[in-house]
Amino acid sequence: MKNSPSDVTQKVVGDMARNLAKMAKANPDTSSAPDDDVLKKVTEAELRAATDPEFAQQQEARRLALTRMQAERERLQSAGASREEIDKLKEEQRAKLEQDYKALQEGYKTMEEENKSLKESLQAQSMRQMVREELQGLGLKGGGSSGGVRSKLDEALDKYMADRIDGLIGGGNQPQVTAEEVRKMIAQGIEDGNKKQSTPQQIVDSIIGLITAGDEAKKKLGMGQGDGRYLAQTAGGGMRSDVLKILLEDERERLRMQYEHESQTERNKHLGTLAGSVRDNMEDMIGASRDMVKEHRESSKGKQEGQPQSEPEEGYQIKCSLCNEVLIYPEKPASIFDCPKCHGKLRLQEAPQGPPLPQRSGAQGSGPGLEF
Amino acid sequence: MTTRPELFIESYVRRVAERQAKRYISAFCQGMPVEEFRYAAEHDLNVVANLLRQLLLKPGEEKAGRKKAAPYRQMVEGLANTDTIVRLFTEVSPEHGRVAQQHRPWLERQIRSGLADVFGS
Numbered sequence: 001m002k003n004s005p006s007d008v009t010q011k012v013v014g015d016m017a018r019n020l021a022k023m024a025k026a027n028p029d030t031s032s033a034p035d036d037d038v039l040k041k042v043t044e045a046e047l048r049a050a051t052d053p054e055f056a057q058q059q060e061a062r063r064l065a066l067t068r069m070q071a072e073r074e075r076l077q078s079a080g081a082s083r084e085e086i087d088k089l090k091e092e093q094r095a096k097l098e099q100d101y102k103a104l105q106e107g108y109k110t111m112e113e114e115n116k117s118l119k120e121s122l123q124a125q126s127m128r129q130m131v132r133e134e135l136q137g138l139g140l141k142g143g144g145s146s147g148g149v150r151s152k153l154d155e156a157l158d159k160y161m162a163d164r165i166d167g168l169i170g171g172g173n174q175p176q177v178t179a180e181e182v183r184k185m186i187a188q189g190i191e192d193g194n195k196k197q198s199t200p201q202q203i204v205d206s207i208i209g210l211i212t213a214g215d216e217a218k219k220k221l222g223m224g225q226g227d228g229r230y231l232a233q234t235a236g237g238g239m240r241s242d243v244l245k246i247l248l249e250d251e252r253e254r255l256r257m258q259y260e261h262e263s264q265t266e267r268n269k270h271l272g273t274l275a276g277s278v279r280d281n282m283e284d285m286i287g288a289s290r291d292m293v294k295e296h297r298e299s300s301k302g303k304q305e306g307q308p309q310s311e312p313e314e315g316y317q318i319k320c321s322l323c324n325e326v327l328i329y330p331e332k333p334a335s336i337f338d339c340p341k342c343h344g345k346l347r348l349q350e351a352p353q354g355p356p357l358p359q360r361s362g363a364q365g366s367g368p369g370l371e372f
Numbered sequence: 373m374t375t376r377p378e379l380f381i382e383s384y385v386r387r388v389a390e391r392q393a394k395r396y397i398s399a400f401c402q403g404m405p406v407e408e409f410r411y412a413a414e415h416d417l418n419v420v421a422n423l424l425r426q427l428l429l430k431p432g433e434e435k436a437g438r439k440k441a442a443p444y445r446q447m448v449e450g451l452a453n454t455d456t457i458v459r460l461f462t463e464v465s466p467e468h469g470r471v472a473q474q475h476r477p478w479l480e481r482q483i484r485s486g487l488a489d490v491f492g493s
Contacts, residue, residue, distance in 0.1 A: 284391065288384035295379055340375050
């Protein structure tokens with residue numbers, strides 16, 4: 001019995017309802033139920049599929065694709081739900097990798113150091129072996145040292161090593177350290193001290209350390225001929241006093257040069273000032289000198305030509321017994337006074353009565369001339 | 373008494389003072405034209421006296437200035453006589469010197485007044 005259109009319709013409606021239910025399950029987040037337009041479209045599609053086989057095939061293909069898409073979506077959703085976990089896992093893995101890397105680096109460094117020390121020991125060993133072979137070749141037979149008795153090989157080895165080290169740290173076959181080298185060390189010590197802004201005590205200590213470095217090393221290594229060249233002098237502070245003496249000498253020299261320079265500068269400045277003032281007043285000084293010479297010449301010319309002398313000045317005439325200069329004072333001077341010419345101390349004394357001295361017209365107090 | 377050193381010193385000091393005075397007179401002549409100087413002389417104005425006062429005393433420090441100038445009184449009074457001043461004026465500026473010569477009594481009064489103001493009568 002063929003299905004009637006009503007049966008087909010019922011079947012289609014039933015299928016539609018089932019599909020709708022599936023869709024609701026597949027899309028739980030859809031808040032709203034499929035609306036009427038969709039329902040209508042789906043109903044029409046189902047009806048057409050029921051009557052048109054081609055349309056039905058297309059619908060089937062679409063349904064399959066939809067199902068596949070839904071399955072994919074579900075898979076992706078399930079995959080998305082664990083994305084955070086994956087990120088967390090990734091972080092953890094990254095941290096772990098970093099730790100491992102650090103551990104590896106440290107291990108690498110340790111291995112490098114071990115490798116280096118191994119290399120050095122290997123080198124020393126090989127060198128020792130070479131030296132031993134050489135010395136054996138020279139006829140020195142070595143043997144194990146027993147109970148403190150040192151073999152000739154060991155002694156020769158020690159001597160060889162001592163010579164090599166002596167040559168490395170200074171001294172050895174080199175000539176004695178000269179004073180110039182010591183001064184260089186001192187200058188170097190001062191420079192280093194100034195750079196580090198050390199105290200004078202520290203600078204002195206560093207200089208002493210530089211000078212005695214070779215001897216100290218030899219002493220510590222237990223080699224060398226007794227005490228070192230400089231170490232012996234450190235007893236009682238001899239080295240320290242010598243170094244201080246050298247430093248003080250340099251400082252004294254520097255201060256002396258500085259003082260000389262300053263005094264020379266000061267002298268030049270004063271000379272310059274003096275020269276300036278002389279230059280400014282030279283004209284006046286020359287003019288005054290010329291006036292003085294002119295005055296003197298006129299007065300002496302008058303005397304030579306026998307011209308009557310100019311009217312004597314008013315006052316007292318006094319003749320100095322030391323320089324025989326005749327002085328004229330406006331007033332009677334004090335009993336003890338200085339001669340303006342020879343600056344001798346004069347005491348006033350009346351001259352013995354003699355021929356009167358020339359009188360002045362209108363002179364006051366002109367009596368017999370007074371002389372010392 | 374006049375000895376040779378005294379002659380020298382006197383001459384030297386006089387020359388130095390005259391040189392300085394010439395500088396002051398030169399500055400004065402540059403600042404005051406001849407016409408104004410003549411006007412001041414004709415009308416008996418106190419220009420020279422004021423100049424002397426300003427030269428020797430700083431404004432506001434008159435008392436200290438008088439005390440400081442006291443030791444030089446003799447020298448200044450010996451130099452600041454009318455003949456010397458007229459001669460200096462003539463040497464610096466002949467026109468001003470001519471006016472000073474023409475109005476000599478006025479100049480003399482001015483000098484006396486200025487010195488009295490500085491050193492006291």
